[in-house]
Amino acid sequence: MVGPSSSCRSVLPVKTAVSSTRCPTSSIPNGPDPGCGATCCRNFPPDAHPAWKPRSRIRDDLLAFLIPRPGIQPELWAWIGAYDHVVLAQLWGTMPELPDALPRFTRELRQHWEQHGRPLLPPVPDDNHDALADARHNLAKFEAIEAARRTR
DSSP, X not given: OEEESSXXXXXXXXXXXXXXXXXXXXXXXXXXXXXXXXXHGGGXXXXXXXXXXXXXXXXXXHHHHHOSSTTOOEEEEETTXXXXXXXXXXXXXXXXXXXXXXXXXXXXXXXXXXXXXXXXOOOOOTTTTSHHHHHHHHHXXXXXXXXXXXHO
């Protein structure tokens, strides 16, 4: 999930912004990414759809979302998101090329869950692997963990 480090958190899995850079369509010469397969790619529009954007546009839109005004320090969260962070960095080239305002790591929601006793989590939604559905589910998981943590 992505959000400022204040008490106000918005949610967006890292993969939302970078899916088009890692999940192939028929136009990618090396063929499908085996890790993507029928899970997230099934939600993608056809190659000619106007929703597809070049990396530079995704990068600019993502930075504007994460840092809508000066002084915001975003916090990135994901459920097993190490690879997602690598792909995020690749939008700018390499990790050292990330803008200074972006964190150099993504906080691990699953680890947070384990550290706080593995509380009951909300069920996986029917539309999982849709980036926005996953974002909402990750927020619900975070809120369930925090609620359980506060009652301990």
